[in-house]
Amino acid sequence: MNLRHVPLLLAGALLLARSSVVSAEECIPCHREKTPAAVVQWEKSAHGKAGIGCEKCHGTDHDKMKRGEARVDMKACAPCHKKAFDSHRTSRHGMGLHSGWGCTRNMENRNQRECAFCHDKDSAEPLSSVQCARFLKQSTEMGEVGCNYCHSVESSCASCHTNHNTDLKIVRDPASCAKCHMGPDHPQWEMWQTSQHGTLYGTSGSSVAPDCQRCHMPQGSHDVSVGITMSSGGIPYPAEKAGPNRVEMVKICSQCHAPGFASRELSRGDAIQKQSMAIVKEAEKIVLDLDDRGLLDPMPENRPPHPLSGNKLVIDSQLLYEDTSHIERLLFKMKKYDYARTIKGAYHQNPAYTHWYGNAELKMDLVDIKAEASRLAKAGKGAAQADSSAPNEGEALRVLKRRLERGGITEAEYEAEKKKVLDQYLHGKQKP
């Protein structure tokens, strides 16, 4: 046995015998074996060099750490990094989780740590009532890997900064943002990378071309919502909020561009948003009408209930991509993927994303949705013909009732339409 290992072994034995630690000196000997990269990264980090030891972030309760209950979240970072913490909290990143979650209380194998995302300790009062139906449909594991890896940004600085490495070049690289801001629903990284901005960045660096951080985290601000004029779902803010935000963004663009040019480019994005939303609305109307007429296949009443709204049609931001009819899943693609790509592509000046991945897909979605509606209408008509006992007037009244109930028409409109149907019925009866 090598005598040089004796102190290390003694330290280890001491630690195993105790359940609390008080300084890095105690942790390092064991953890150099157990989590070597963490130790090396900490040693090279600003924390390590400044003597900020393990216990400052992880606490001193070793048993708790071993049970996985001593997670280091942003509250550990806040006392020292107050400015970053404060601007992060007020930004969309600080709200990230609220829009990505629902209460997991009744889910199998729920993860107790998730409570802390929405509740203060020992409080049943939620900090936010926003919930995500899509999250609530996932298994624990898919929720963890597929949802929380990104949607923990609210509470964890490590989402971007990684765990023990404090090298700022990591978070100053657009690749850091790419981890979440990519993919079919919001490929901001991909569209930036292949835009004029991104290609200039690739050849000439961030001193010539802007990256994510330069426009969305100006001067190192952690408020990523600076200059944004719409919700994360692409719904424009009211003018009183959008106006000042736009002024902010034009200021950022004007570091390189003439303000008039910048304003015009961003206005094009606004126009494209309106035009694209009109296409989405046309599709939504088709789906709502099919629901009114009982033609969705399957109808909401014949499928697993929506986690938030039960057995009724949901096509707002809580639209699901599973346990729906085919036409609703087409609408999902349209709203969540193609609408987002069109408008984000325009604001990021990427022609291929604006037009091909966005606008062209959006319009093809509408073709597909109309085709499916036509198929469903024909199948419905066929079924109605086969079932000769179905009186058309009864059906028309049922459709009106559904439309009223979902708020598609007012009570007065309902009464007027109902009268028309009944008049026609009596008129028709008299005819022969």
Place this chain on the structure above:
Amino acid sequence: MNLRHVPLLLAGALLLARSSVVSAEECIPCHREKTPAAVVQWEKSAHGKAGIGCEKCHGTDHDKMKRGEARVDMKACAPCHKKAFDSHRTSRHGMGLHSGWGCTRNMENRNQRECAFCHDKDSAEPLSSVQCARFLKQSTEMGEVGCNYCHSVESSCASCHTNHNTDLKIVRDPASCAKCHMGPDHPQWEMWQTSQHGTLYGTSGSSVAPDCQRCHMPQGSHDVSVGITMSSGGIPYPAEKAGPNRVEMVKICSQCHAPGFASRELSRGDAIQKQSMAIVKEAEKIVLDLDDRGLLDPMPENRPPHPLSGNKLVIDSQLLYEDTSHIERLLFKMKKYDYARTIKGAYHQNPAYTHWYGNAELKMDLVDIKAEASRLAKAGKGAAQADSSAPNEGEALRVLKRRLERGGITEAEYEAEKKKVLDQYLHGKQKP
């Protein structure tokens, strides 16, 4: 007040009082504030260092500049960069706009500057009659961001070279090409990047591996059409044009590869083009036949007119992705995306693009198109059965007429087929 600013203020006051400028010295003081990056980039550029001032490219009419009417296009660059200008003009890039445009005269909010793409000043005579139906369907803003960002390459050197920066490393980087040559319709950048060529470039640089410029702009030529053997839509040139072009390309490949190897690789691309086109033709035949039989849903006569051809089926290069039936939109995906990816993937030696993103999608498109045709035929048959007044012979004659009118059969074939239908009708009548 700092006295050092007096000359600057005087210059500014002079400029505001006048409507013309004569040298960079007059522009810089104001524009260092208004468009700082432009000034810095110009100062560091070859132009700035050689004393080529703002007025050389922008002219001297400041009012016109402020109205956005003094756009710097390639005519500003041509006098000094004649060789590049000339070879660009004769290349496919010089034709870029012609194939991406249509006359915007009757469009709302049309952009007057667009006239100059196709007309000499004060002339109604078009320089080219090629038009793009897909462009004509777009809003002004989508046309600008989604189409013109790429399709202004004909008239603007800045498309690739950017505005004030003259650093050649920008245009010598494949990322410069990626801005346009990416996406679902022609992902040349993506397929190069993940081919053997691209991965070698990534690890070992352009001295070991070829990039876009090395093969398509040899020795700095601006004729990007060197060695290309087919149209941008993937229709092979006639042998007398394709032959010499292929010889050119094999020469380029032979800088690294044995000529026999290069020829064989490119011939594989030719074979794959033929095989893929046969699949496209099979799909086109299905769509044409449905149109003949009146089974498209909706039929061309029941939807917004095609911008160039009105209320008739268009499945050539002017095929739309909006306001069509579902099966035409499937054909659009097949022709514009999957056919292109298959053959461009093969010529760029990328197996994943050739096979998975190309060939597999192309063949799945055919499965989908056949399935939709079967659905439409069944729905049509169902409707015909329900409408017992529809005589089958009349329908058969109508189909023949449509086929004749679109040039699908000759007059003689039409007469022969018509006779058959009528004979069968008389024969059938006599039978019972």
Place this chain on the structure above:
Amino acid sequence: MNLRHVPLLLAGALLLARSSVVSAEECIPCHREKTPAAVVQWEKSAHGKAGIGCEKCHGTDHDKMKRGEARVDMKACAPCHKKAFDSHRTSRHGMGLHSGWGCTRNMENRNQRECAFCHDKDSAEPLSSVQCARFLKQSTEMGEVGCNYCHSVESSCASCHTNHNTDLKIVRDPASCAKCHMGPDHPQWEMWQTSQHGTLYGTSGSSVAPDCQRCHMPQGSHDVSVGITMSSGGIPYPAEKAGPNRVEMVKICSQCHAPGFASRELSRGDAIQKQSMAIVKEAEKIVLDLDDRGLLDPMPENRPPHPLSGNKLVIDSQLLYEDTSHIERLLFKMKKYDYARTIKGAYHQNPAYTHWYGNAELKMDLVDIKAEASRLAKAGKGAAQADSSAPNEGEALRVLKRRLERGGITEAEYEAEKKKVLDQYLHGKQKP
């Protein structure tokens, strides 16, 4: 004429006059003209510097080389690189071809060299009986570019190492793996690149973050199957094989992470695999049932035969994407693309691939498959109603028979079900 060229010309003349070569000295003069890059790369390579000449790999039969029959495969490399060769042979890469091929004996324009992939010289005995139906459907050219570019990894070291360049930075770059491990069916490169691992690699290099090689080829091993717990098609290995492999992989993760953390992350992948497979199985059941009931459009008996199984439904790993019904092609997308992306995304810790490109697509596939099944069932019912001579009991018995024949039910279950149908028939008859 330059006298300095005389020796070169003499060497060339000598070579043309002879059909064999014995050393690089003889090859270089001509090949510096004919294949310049090959010569330069060899000269700079470890081989060139060590005096390992052309003839060591290419042999000495120049005629054979010119006929393309002296291909350099891994047998040329093996004698010197025995350790790499041996571990490659036992790895999944060494099996690569077997799963990518079928016998091409009866194909038009078959490539004679392909025999050597499966047969020892002059032997009709196959080394492996695994075949690929998808490969057998391809043209010679698509097979070569689309399949063999990747699936020659079994027999060719150059697949990764390239031909004459021996610079190890090429094969140590993840881009080398990307050439094959990308695309819709297995985007391992894309999902690594945009994971935490990949973004750290991009900013901080391989000393901080793991790349493909660090985890899958530890310490330069050529056994890429280390630590893998399932087949390339995503079917888990039996516990006795998966268990020890998992231990291996956790060891690799533990270079950076706590073993408990690594185990938990990988277990999440296991859970997601099981959940995803359950969705696939639900879809498979739907397709099998449609086949039993004769409702696929077209049915297997009415389309070109499957290359391995003839005119019957094939939905296992030999599932085709061409010459099938629409619903089978949806199943293909689900199994080959979306199932693979979900589970590989989870094991590679990429949320966008696990959830959006994977799980969401998988669940939308199920929506689409159910919708198509509903359409087919309705169309089938419509046809049955129109054809009043079809007795329901006969149909039910036919369905049972098909289910029995494909092994979907046991003989006993068949007899029991059959009795039920017949009882119902008799009972029904008596009723009215």
